[in-house]
Amino acid sequence: MKNIFPKLQAIIAAVLFGISAPLAKFLLGNIEPVLLAALLYLGCGFGLLFLRLIQKFAIKQIAKEANLALKDLPWLTGAILAGGVAAPIILMISLNNTPAATASLLLNFEGAATTVIAAVAFKEALGKRVWAAVALITCASIILTWDINGAWGFSIGAVGVIAACAFWGMDNNFTRNISAKDPVAIVIVKGIAAGTVSLIIALFLGNSIPGLKIVLASLILGFFSYGISIIMFIFAMRSLGAARTSAFFGSAPFIGTIISLLLFRERPEVNLILSLPVMIVGTVFILWEDHVHVHKHERLEHAHRHTHDDNHHIHEHAHEYDGEKNKEHTHWHIHEELEHEHPHTPDIHHRHLH
Numbered sequence: 001m002k003n004i005f006p007k008l009q010a011i012i013a014a015v016l017f018g019i020s021a022p023l024a025k026f027l028l029g030n031i032e033p034v035l036l037a038a039l040l041y042l043g044c045g046f047g048l049l050f051l052r053l054i055q056k057f058a059i060k061q062i063a064k065e066a067n068l069a070l071k072d073l074p075w076l077t078g079a080i081l082a083g084g085v086a087a088p089i090i091l092m093i094s095l096n097n098t099p100a101a102t103a104s105l106l107l108n109f110e111g112a113a114t115t116v117i118a119a120v121a122f123k124e125a126l127g128k129r130v131w132a133a134v135a136l137i138t139c140a141s142i143i144l145t146w147d148i149n150g151a152w153g154f155s156i157g158a159v160g161v162i163a164a165c166a167f168w169g170m171d172n173n174f175t176r177n178i179s180a181k182d183p184v185a186i187v188i189v190k191g192i193a194a195g196t197v198s199l200i201i202a203l204f205l206g207n208s209i210p211g212l213k214i215v216l217a218s219l220i221l222g223f224f225s226y227g228i229s230i231i232m233f234i235f236a237m238r239s240l241g242a243a244r245t246s247a248f249f250g251s252a253p254f255i256g257t258i259i260s261l262l263l264f265r266e267r268p269e270v271n272l273i274l275s276l277p278v279m280i281v282g283t284v285f286i287l288w289e290d291h292v293h294v295h296k297h298e299r300l301e302h303a304h305r306h307t308h309d310d311n312h313h314i315h316e317h318a319h320e321y322d323g324e325k326n327k328e329h330t331h332w333h334i335h336e337e338l339e340h341e342h343p344h345t346p347d348i349h350h351r352h353l354h
Contacts, residue, residue, distance in 0.1 A: 013248075013249060014248055014252040018253065020221060034198060040218060042196070043195075043218060045189070048231075049188050052185075066180060078171075083172070087171065094163075110168045110246070113165045117170060122173055122176070130243060143274050183231045
């Protein structure tokens with residue numbers, strides 16, 4: 001099983017995000033949805049900002065990540081506008097004109113949208129096994145959220161839900177392109193920016209501010225289910241690419257459903273029983289993927305956290321890290337042209353064409 005650590009990071013991201021839905025149920029009785037979304041994002045951004053300050057002054061030995069640069073701004077701005085602003089606003093407007101059963105099913109297409117955009121727009125390498133895994137996990141999510149007794153209908157609102165999924169797919173791919181940079185800094189900016197916009201919308205709609213306990217609970221939930229989750233998602237994308245990470249993230253609805261059963265002591269419905277095996281098979285496809293071929297690395301210059309024991313960082317520099325191949329450090333470095341063969345995924349060094 002190759003690259004198990006980034007796969008675990010993707011699963012952790014899904015678990016943390018999956019718990020947000022059932023826990024939010026406890027909050028929604030005391031806070032309006034748009035305001036809750038704002039506090040979740042703000043908890044994500046400001047919580048990580050506080051964590052970064054602690055890291056800076058109290059934990060000085062941690063390996064430093066590469067800083068965001070001016071050339072990263074277009075990708076970061078695109079991610080904020082697409083995933084933090086456009087997608088939620090379009091979804092909120094669309095939900096008013098879309099039956100709940102239809103919306104629940106259509107929201108499962110974020111993973112598929114991410115995969116298609118990654119393959120078509122960014123030329124991410126996807127074999128038959130990956131396409132099959134994405135299809136199976138998407139189908140499993142559809143089965144899980146299928147509401148036979150719910151109201152159905154296809155309208156302009158349904159088109160809006162699909163558009164929101166497309167914007168989140170764009171967000172995932174934009175973030176992939178800066179995943180080598182400091183994930184905490186990325187999420188701080190995304191969280192504070194998106195949370196501020198949502199808060200302005202909530203206040204414009206006349207949402208009332210709830211009690212301090214509800215506000216704090218919302219912020220803490222956002223810190224873990226959005227902040228830490230997105231950081232794990234970015235770390236996973238750094239090694240796996242957007243499509244494979246999103247496939248793992250597709251397990252989030254199952255995690256949320258299982259936690260809901262435990263919290264609310266509900267009986268498992270037939271949807272869960274039917275969809276769970278499909279989801280497991282799709283996940284296994286990704287876990288045991290083995291992609292090997294002779295490939296050529298073009299000359300590349302960039303900065304990111306790395307070690308010298310991975311056969312891709314063979315440069316030298318006159319400082320303390322020479323001779324300590326497994327010690328992580330960050331600096332601007334050059335990859336000379338190289339051709340070799342080994343198992344790999346579309347990580348930051350293997351985004352070559354096939």
